[in-house]
Amino acid sequence: MATMPASELPADWIEHRRPDDREPMGWIRPDGDGWVAVSLLGRDLTGPVDWHAAEEALEDAGLRWMADVWTLERPEGGALRVRLVEVTPARVVVQTDDFGAIDVPVERFELPWPAPDRLRPRRDGDPDGTVLLAR
Known part of the structure; x- marks a missing residue:
């Protein structure tokens, strides 16, 4: 669509x-x-x-699905744990999950509507925000 x-x-x-x-x-x-x-x-x-x-x-x-954790696959690779912020026929806005903390910096993304397939419900194996990656 x-x-x-x-x-x-x-x-x-x-x-x-x-x-x-x-x-x-x-x-x-x-x-x-x-x-x-x-x-x-x-x-x-x-x-x-x-x-x-x-x-x-x-x-x-x-x-209920609007309150769920979602995954946003980045075009350059990698996936982010996100939450829906705004959903209208004009746009979809998501932000990285802040886990309910008010002092955590978040990154917002404005997506077109209908939402692209790279925004999808979280699946097993997606980033969960609790695992630190070794550098």
């Missing part, structure tokens, strides 16, 4: 909000005779499904 500014979100994408507090969960977009659930990161969560299944996919995904 190509990067697009918020003002250029397709007119046929329908915002889906959580029923209880109206928090945005993503979008549902048409695809042939079906519907595709799209996360706030701009990534497809389903292939073409019926409307109800698309809603369920967004609600099942929830928003």
Whole structure:
């Protein structure tokens, strides 16, 4: 999917909000005779499904993933442990994980939306921030 500014979100994408507090969960977009659930990161969560299944996919995904640790693979190699700071159809901002400390310097990265594949959920073997590398 190509990067697009918020003002250029397709007119046929329908915002889906959580029923209880109206928090945005993503979008549902048409695809042939079906519907595709799209996360706030701009990534497809389903292939073409019926409307109800698309809603369920967004609600099942929830928003918990936004608080998770992520990995940002650097173009020049290496990976960073990061947290999501801002996710909008205009941009995605992540920063190196500060582990909850207020005095730790962080590095911020502004990424295009939809989020590129180099931003991904943390996997086993990714940097965990507790291992010191020998120099």
